[in-house]
Amino acid sequence: MTLAMDKSSITFLNRPPASNLQPLSINPSPHHAWKRIAKWKVSYTNACIDCGLCVLACPYGVHRRLEGTLKMAQPQNAECIGVPCEKIHPDNFCVKQCPFDAITVTPNPEFDMLGDARYSADLMASLWHMAETGLPPPEHLYERRVGNSGGGFDQLRFRFKKTPHEQPSANDLLEINIGIDLNKRPTGPKIRIPVPWYGGGMSYGSVSLNVMKARAMAAMAWDTFTSTGEGGYPQELTPWKDHVITQVATGMFGVREETIGWARIVEIKYAQGAKPGLGGHLLSDKNTPDVSRMREAVAFTSLFSPFPFHSVYSVEDHKKHVDWLSAVGRSVRSLSDRFKHTAPDILVSAKVSTPGDVDMVAVGCYYGGVNIVHLDGGYGGTGAAPNIAKKNIAMPIEYAIPKVHRFLKEEGIRDEITLIASGGIRNAWDMAKAIALGADGCVIGTSDIIALNCTRCGNCDKGRGCQHGIASTDEVFAQQIDPEWGAQRIQNLYNAFSLDLRLICWRLGLKNIQELRGRYDLMYHMGNQGSD
Numbered sequence: 145m146t147l148a149m150d151k152s153s154i155t156f157l158n159r160p161p162a163s164n165l166q167p168l169s170i171n172p173s174p175h176h177a178w179k180r181i182a183k184w185k186v187s188y189t190n191a192c193i194d195c196g197l198c199v200l201a202c203p204y205g206v207h208r209r210l211e212g213t214l215k216m217a218q219p220q221n222a223e224c225i226g227v228p229c230e231k232i233h234p235d236n237f238c239v240k241q242c243p244f245d246a247i248t249v250t251p252n253p254e255f256d257m258l259g260d261a262r263y264s265a266d267l268m269a270s271l272w273h274m275a276e277t278g279l280p281p282p283e284h285l286y287e288r289r290v291g292n293s294g295g296g297f298d299q300l301r302f303r304f305k306k307t308p309h310e311q312p313s314a315n316d317l318l319e320i321n322i323g324i325d326l327n328k329r330p331t332g333p334k335i336r337i338p339v340p341w342y343g344g345g346m347s348y349g350s351v352s353l354n355v356m357k358a359r360a361m362a363a364m365a366w367d368t369f370t371s372t373g374e375g376g377y378p379q380e381l382t383p384w385k386d387h388v389i390t391q392v393a394t395g396m397f398g399v400r401e402e403t404i405g406w407a408r409i410v411e412i413k414y415a416q417g418a419k420p421g422l423g424g425h426l427l428s429d430k431n432t433p434d435v436s437r438m439r440e441a442v443a444f445t446s447l448f449s450p451f452p453f454h455s456v457y458s459v460e461d462h463k464k465h466v467d468w469l470s471a472v473g474r475s476v477r478s479l480s481d482r483f484k485h486t487a488p489d490i491l492v493s494a495k496v497s498t499p500g501d502v503d504m505v506a507v508g509c510y511y512g513g514v515n516i517v518h519l520d521g522g523y524g525g526t527g528a529a530p531n532i533a534k535k536n537i538a539m540p541i542e543y544a545i546p547k548v549h550r551f552l553k554e555e556g557i558r559d560e561i562t563l564i565a566s567g568g569i570r571n572a573w574d575m576a577k578a579i580a581l582g583a584d585g586c587v588i589g590t591s592d593i594i595a596l597n598c599t600r601c602g603n604c605d606k607g608r609g610c611q612h613g614i615a616s617t618d619e620v621f622a623q624q625i626d627p628e629w630g631a632q633r634i635q636n637l638y639n640a641f642s643l644d645l646r647l648i649c650w651r652l653g654l655k656n657i658q659e660l661r662g663r664y665d666l667m668y669h670m671g672n673q674g675s676d
Contacts, residue, residue, distance in 0.1 A: 170278035182221030274640035275595035340585035347375025352622035358630025360384035377403035395449030405476020415497035498539035503551035523568025549582025572644035
């Protein structure tokens with residue numbers, strides 16, 4: 145389904161009008177060096193006589209003449225929607241319009257080499273499209289809703305009330321509220337974000353400082369959050385401190401009283417879905433002198449976090465941990481002039497993996513006093529996680545969410561805790577499915593760095609790291625990511641996500657994303673009958 149609205153409507157949809165932040169600008173942000181990898185390949189045979197009928201026929205600007213001549217230039221393959229054009233624009237399909245049968249349109253084999261089963265070529269290309277344009281791509285161009293994993297969210301579909309042929313207006317979408325509350329307890333600061341997601345932890349060392357800056361800038365622009373990860377809180381992020389979550393992990397790398405106090409939300413990382421039962425680790429090549437100073441460690445040594453916290457072995461220990469962080473945060477914020485205009489209290493989130501008794505873990509987290517229970521399933525994770533742990537230990541997130549949601553309801557505390565899901569949340573469609581399974585919102589990570597042109601090559605933990613400067617601490621590589629450009633790409637991506645979420649709610653007949661929570665009846669598995 146394609147959204148028919150002009151750019152002013154798109155910009156207006158960025159955020160609810162009640163927000164006190166300045167409106168965002170959604171600007172085209174192509175990569176400075178890359179060109180989009182085309183899904184289709186357009187070619188001219190020797191029968192072409194440069195008549196130019198294809199230039200007049202094509203609505204996408206694929207065909208063009210060389211400037212100042214009547215000769216045909218090379219086709220703009222990246223703009224071509226391919227064979228589907230024959231059905232969508234039967235009177236404009238260039239292959240049929242050419243009087244000499246001189247045009248061929250074939251799949252581009254290079255495109256199919258992109259991505260993997262979870263992040264298929266179409267899904268990767270759709271995320272790049274959103275990051276560049278701020279809009280979801282037309283459905284006939286890329287399949288943006290699912291990947292090719294054959295399981296998980298890729299097997300779930302919605303039972304829509306409205307057909308794909310029905311079009312919402314900009315006002316229809318504006319009326320839909322997709323914000324969520326991060327504190328449902330009666331005490332503590334009330335923090336509401338206008339979208340049901342925030343950015344997951346990516347530590348300094350696993351990604352470059354420029355990437356962290358870009359994510360923080362985008363989080364502030366969208367009035368949401370991003371997390372430091374377990375590598376410490378770089379001083380350079382403090383201009384965006386009200387939108388940065390301090391993560392406290394088992395290694396306590398770079399954790400100081402002031403970094404706890406800088407944050408409105410502190411995240412206790414008990415475990416990660418990609419490697420439950422194992423602490424985080426940063427391989428020696430990425431532990432540069434700057435990273436080691438931040439982590440208070442020896443440069444160019446491999447850094448391993450223990451598992452678990454050796455001070456937390458029970459719910460009672462967990463409560464002491466929460467109380468300690470809350471007290472430190474309150475003390476720092478009360479004594480510092482930096483925070484005299486903000487609430488002294490902080491919110492606490494507990495990030496846990498998804499073992500078989502994850503429902504009991506979640507209840508224990510609640511009674512320990514946290515505001516947010518963050519479930520991290522086995523589909524996400526870092527490029528540095530060992531292969532034996534990835535996808536083989538943690539419960540898939542689509543099983544963990546309803547298990548925890550139901551148990552919290554049975555305990556009578558579901559509406560006193562915010563349940564956040566992560567671990568393979570790739571786009572707005574995955575978010576909507578996670579919420580329908582019982583989550584309040586989601587954490588995203590990989591999609592942020594795909595917006596910065598991550599190709600899923602897997603070089604994150606090898607040598608100097610990512611050759612594109614994303615998952616790298618190499619000074620030369622890191623300079624490839626300009627923070628402002630990166631922030632704009634992520635802002636654009638978030639705008640597309642917000643449009644897709646509103647579209648999903650509209651097609652389901654919902655006015656508020658919270659009405660979707662726990663609505664299993666609005667979905668079906670591909671093995672069962674339904675509608676899409």
